[in-house]
Amino acid sequence: MPLVKAPDEASTKTFYIETFGCQMNVHDSEKVIGTLEQQGYTKVETEEAADLILYNTCSIRDKAEQKVFNRLNDYKKLYKQGKRFGVLGCVAQQEGEKIFERAPYVSLVSGSASYRKLPEMLVQLELGGQRITGLDDRQTDQTFETEFTARSNTHRGYITIIEGCDKFCAYCVVPYTRGKERSRTSTSVLAEARRMADAGYTDIQLLGQNVNSYRDTEGKRSFAELLVAVGEISGIRRVRFTTSHPRDFTRDIVEAIDAVPTLCDHVHLPVQSGSSNVLHHMQREYTREWYLERIAWIKSARREISMTTDIIVGFPGETGEDFEQTISLLGEVQYDAVFAFKYSPRPNTPAITMADSIPEEEKSIRLQALLDRQREWQRANYAKHIGQEMEVMVEGYNHARGQVMGRTSQNKTLNFTTRQPILPAVGSYQQVRVTQSFPNSLAGEAV
Incomplete structure (x- = not known):
């Protein structure tokens, strides 16, 4: 059976996906969406409109985990209408086939390390398969790379450079749900960054459970050197990274931020x-x-x-x-x-x-x-910051307040007003003078 059905059949295959948790999960969902669309599925905005309902899950905290099962319970009535349910991500890997016992109407359970097998699992679903699993051993060396990523933002995009975790902090479930640390080659990361820059992306965020634990399997670049290389790609104006671990935070990361203006002047360093x-x-x-x-x-x-x-x-x-x-x-x-x-x-x-x-x-x-x-x-x-001029990337508009919403390179929200008759485009960069401050945001006027 072909993996992609004929075009006239593709329009009948619809899916809905809801994402819980961190930026890694958000980006995983972008890759899942791209893979599904490449297989002839169409994304819809509600569970009721979908043939396939997917929940990409987080298990870092109990509340996030419970939200998923509450959502499944809320919509289980749709199973009688022929809808199929899938649980993806960390809860899927953590609970495994126990999910089928807890929610018998679920047909697919897949951990993040198995997303590369999604096309095959979709075929099994379409053939009426039940209890389809994609659960990987944490020792897998494979990463989920796909050219079919459906990025939800046309100006800011994520690139996963390392998956999994080897730290085994006493409170953390990630090593058991995401597997061991495994890095992509710097060549593949830079190729993806260049494709994004060519497509008009100006703000790149490098992702990993411990992003600065990155080890180039080609041996070409350290994490700091990879930051610099991404920051020097033509067209890219901002490079961020998250999340860092103190054990792997080296001085050359700070030196790179100092040396390369496109590397954002913001560090997220969990202390716990x-x-x-x-x-x-x-x-x-x-x-x-x-x-x-x-x-x-x-x-x-x-x-x-x-x-x-x-x-x-x-x-x-x-x-x-x-x-x-x-x-x-x-x-x-x-x-x-x-x-x-x-x-x-x-x-x-x-x-x-x-x-x-x-x-x-x-x-x-x-x-x-x-x-x-x-x-x-x-x-x-x-x-x-009051009185300073800061560069802001435009993210949207608050028409009720007459403000343009934006974010600085320090990852601070800076909303501003402008005297120009035409509002600046989303994704553009504006110089803004800060006039007011609040505990979680800044306000100002376009220069």
């Missing part, structure tokens, strides 16, 4: 805790002092580099003193944004065997205290 004791139990394999040394590199750069981080509160055994060390770290680093979460046990992780000694109420109190303190630092940090 300000206490060396908690970091030890988290199996992060660095100390507070090690982390702050890397922060010192960033602060010593010639460019002013914005810093953001991730923090977990209420990890098993975290004392009040440990938590205060995290609060003190906020003041020492002065992040521009913090993404903070309460610890929740995840399947298969070492931390699940630890006594979760922090009551849920106390976790909530600590989380709010951290967010309140961080809000003070952000308010002060953002206020420093």
Whole structure:
């Protein structure tokens, strides 16, 4: 049976996909969409209009996982109408065939490392197959590369340069759902970046669970050298990368940002805790002092580099003193944004065997205290930009407020007004003078 049906049949094959979780999942969905469209499927905007309903899942936190099963339960009635359901991504890899028991109307379960087999799995679905699985061993060396990526933004695009994780932090399920670390060749990454630049993309974001753990299998370039090479491609104006791990954050990354103007002056460097004791139990394999040394590199750069981080509160055994060390770290680093979460046990992780000694109420109190303190630092940090001129990439319009919405190279939202009769195009770049600041955004006027 051919993988692609005749054109007159293609229009009858429709699919809906909903994505949960991180930018890696968003980009995975772009590749899944491109693959499905290449196989003759048409994307629709609702579950009711689709023949095939797909949920690309996240299992980092319990809430994200529950959302998927709630969504499946909400729409299971459509199964009687002949709709087919598929669960993709991290929850699929984590739960495997148990999903069929929990949701018998699901026909397809596939982890992210198996997306390259999607055409074959689609054929099985079309032939009436049930309980079709794509579940890979974490030792796979294969990555999911496809020229059929259906990018949702025509100006800003993602490139996955490394998949999987070998860090095995005590709280994290990613090594078990995404497999071991495996990098693409720098040649393939640069070829994709050039194709994107030729297609009009100006803002490129390099992705990986630990993006700076990248190891060029050709041995040609380090991660910092790859950043520089992407940043030097004609037509590209901004290069970002996420997410970094402190253990692999090297000084040459800062030197590259200093040397190449197209590399964005923003680093997201998750710390998770300000206490060396908690970091030890988290199996992060660095100390507070090690982390702050890397922060010192960033602060010593010639460019002013914005810093953001991730923090977990209420990890098993975290004392009040440990938590205060995290609060003190906020003041020492002065992040521009913090993404903070309460610890929740995840399947298969070492931390699940630890006594979760922090009551849920106390976790909530600590989380709010951290967010309140961080809000003070952000308010002060953002206020420093008043009077500055900053380059903004236009992302859209808020007609109710009469503002153009945009983002700076420091990854800060900067909404602005313009006196020009024609609004600047989405994807264009504008010089904006900052006139107001808020804890999470800036406002200004086009120069």
